[in-house]
Amino acid sequence: MSFTNPLVYGVPCFLALILLELTYSKHHEEKKDLYKWKDLAASLSMGVGSAILAPLTKTIAAIVLFEFVYEIFNPVIDGVRTNIMGWESFGYAWYIWIICQLLDDFSYYWFHRQNHNVRFLWAAHIVHHSSDNFNLGTAVRNGWFTLFYKPLFYMWIPAIGFPPEILVVCLGIESLWQFQLHTVYIGKLGFLEKFMNTHTMHQVHHAQNIEYMDKNHGGFLNIFDKMFGTWKELDETIDIKYGVTHAPNSYNPLIILTHEYKDIWNDMKKSKNWYHKFMYAFGAPGWSHDGSTLTIKQIQKLTKAEQRAL
Known part of the structure; x- marks a missing residue:
């Protein structure tokens, strides 16, 4: 069974939403400087580079790596795909999708956290944080090199029996949620703040204020940040300074x-x-x-x- 990665439909929406936010900000004085043209051009350039590299790396990850791991750890025995630990490998029931999405979010948390804790990984991830603007344009400002090692954090999911194509769709859903978090126009979301990773929480993540740094690594949930001590709520009395303390100081x-x-x-x-x-x-x-x-x-x-x- 095959499924289409939701990012195929997400990319045109990304560009439309960036244009909408850009237009809206330029017509409202309080956020007129939300976008800077050179900074946006740099972000879009890196986004285009990621879009070009992504099909290659995701093909390797999905078709080769995830499929290889899945086949090795889930051989067909007497006509039934069975995990080497003894249970029957998982199918496509609705609850399997939900469980896989939760496991994807757990993996994303540790992938993201290690990007901040290991300098060699940070060298790839700093690209995303290098802008001192926080907007939907920044959301596509992605490092190219993270694409090559990100799949390694997710290999265990097909290894325990989840079909690779489900995981790829879950990865796409995660990316869609992450994109729309990069806006200052959506405030706190009430009850959802208790368990979701929201827009204000992601503002904290992109801040270089000392008390905010290395916080809120979650994907669409905040429960792992709360479990592992990296959660921080936005204090609306503090002025946020976005970006990194050691910026590249270049639009190249x-x-x-x-x-x-x-x-x-x-x-x-x-x-x-x-x-x-x-x-x-x-x-x-x-x-x-x-x-x-x-x-x-x-x-x-x-x-x-x-x-x-x-």
Whole structure:
């Protein structure tokens, strides 16, 4: 059985919604600077690059990787596809789709969180955070290199018996929800705030305010952030500053895509110790062997200590 990835229909909607938000913002004084033309052009350029690369990488992931894992761990025995752990592999019942979507969201949480915790992965993901604007244009500002390792976080789902085509559709649904989160025009959503990852929560995620950094990694749910200590509610009394503390300061897509890799290389040359070199590449962003720079957790810990001392 085959299904169409919902992103096939989502892309034209993305462009239409970006145009709608852009037009609306330019005609309302309070959000007139929501979009900057050069920044939007850079975001769209990287979005186009992702759209070109995505069919190749998703074909490899869906048809080759996910299907390979599914076949290896779920062989056909006596005419019945059976997981190597002994249970019958899952079919296409409605509740299987819901369970797969929940597992997809769990995987997305850890994929997204590790993009912020491992510097080499952050070098790919920083592209998405590098704009100091928060709008639907930023939603398509995606790093190209994340496409190559993202499937690795999801391989366990077909391994336990979920058909690869269901997982691919769930991935598409996740992306659709993530896109529309990137707007300031939708406020808190009442009851949905209790379990959904909403627009205000994603504003927190894109902020470079110290208390907001590395928070709200969820896809369409916030339960995993609450379970694993990374959830943060928007404080409407705090002015949000979007972007990253170490920005590329360029609208050149190639610089935006690669600047953090260059910084990693330069930092690795600061010490001859191989452990230090490893940590500069795979430790948390901001880690340094001499304390000259700090990780987000270290900065947040110091900030809290300073506040308690006052």
